[in-house]
Amino acid sequence: MAAPEHGFRRYYGLVFSSRHYTATVKAYGLTQEFTTPYTPEQNGLVERFFRSLKEECIWLHRFESLGQARAIIGRWIRYYNEERPHQSLGYVAPRAHPALAA
Helix, strand or coil: CCCCCCEEEECCCHHHHCHHHHHHHHHCCCEEEECCCCCHHHHHHHHHHHHHHHHHCHHHCCCCCHHHHHHHHHHHHHHHHHCCCEHHHCCECHHHCHHHCC
16 A cells, blocks of 8 residues: 555544544645554554654653653654664664765
C-alpha cells in the first residue's frame, strides 16, 4: 500500500473524520490514506518511532510538568532526527549520512 505523493497515512478515528478536519485536508490539497484497524504493521515506521520514543525517553523520566515533558521530549526528537543512528541508514546518524548531508 503506497502512500500518496502529497498526503499522509493515518489510522481511523473520530477526530480525523470531522467535517472541519476533512475540509482543512482538502484545502491544503492533501489526500488521506487510512490503515486497516488493528493492523499496526501497515504503518510500521510510525509505530517503530513511537516505540523508540517510549523506550528511550518517556519511560525513563518522571515528568513534573507539561513544560518539562515538552522540553525533554523535544530534545529527544532533535536527537532522534539528527544524531541517533538509524538501522535504515546502516546504523549511521542522519546528520552524518552522506545522502542526507546538505
